[in-house]
Amino acid sequence: MRRWMAIFFERWLFERLYRRREARADEDGAFRHRVAGLDTLWRAATFVESAVDHEERDGLFDVPHPPAWTLARRRANGSDAARLAQAALAENGREALLLTVYDGGFRAKQVVCAVQESGGWHHVSLQGMFGIYGDLDEIAEDLLPGWRLYLARDARMRIVAWKERLPGR
Numbered sequence: 001m002r003r004w005m006a007i008f009f010e011r012w013l014f015e016r017l018y019r020r021r022e023a024r025a026d027e028d029g030a031f032r033h034r035v036a037g038l039d040t041l042w043r044a045a046t047f048v049e050s051a052v053d054h055e056e057r058d059g060l061f062d063v064p065h066p067p068a069w070t071l072a073r074r075r076a077n078g079s080d081a082a083r084l085a086q087a088a089l090a091e092n093g094r095e096a097l098l099l100t101v102y103d104g105g106f107r108a109k110q111v112v113c114a115v116q117e118s119g120g121w122h123h124v125s126l127q128g129m130f131g132i133y134g135d136l137d138e139i140a141e142d143l144l145p146g147w148r149l150y151l152a153r154d155a156r157m158r159i160v161a162w163k164e165r166l167p168g169r
Helices: 003-024 030-035 041-051 067-073 078-091 136-143
Strands: 097-102 109-117 120-125 128-133 149-153 159-164
Touching: 003 149, 030 067, 030 078, 041 078, 041 109, 041 120, 041 128, 067 078, 078 097, 078 109, 078 120, 097 136, 109 136, 120 136, 128 136, 136 149, 136 159
Parallel strands: none
Antiparallel strands: 097 109, 097 149, 109 120, 120 128, 149 159
């Protein structure tokens, strides 16, 4: 994939596609009931790990499913699980970011839920909870060494951080 395709997808298509999926999701209040009390990173990570089974890897143009849909289906890929953790924390008043990291050649990406807590950054994925990182750059480097682009979205799926670096840096 080329750089311009990733940028076009993230800046212009992602939110529209997510909103379409969100509109189709059947939200009956069950999600809010199931995530009540998940106000710490550890609780959210444990919940996600027990609530869903791992599914195939994310594709480069995958958009996460809405959390209620993921819980009902009980299956999640990396971006679905990260979105579920982010939404559970947001529902309980915690700020969390959906962090997407692209590798140097834009051939792979990883998506995690990143949270700032106890003076450092942590992230939740299907593999569990990891931390303590000094900033989002350190998380990106741990996920995909030699990363080229990362972006972070808030709970409303708005881009709140965007960092790109030159190849080979």
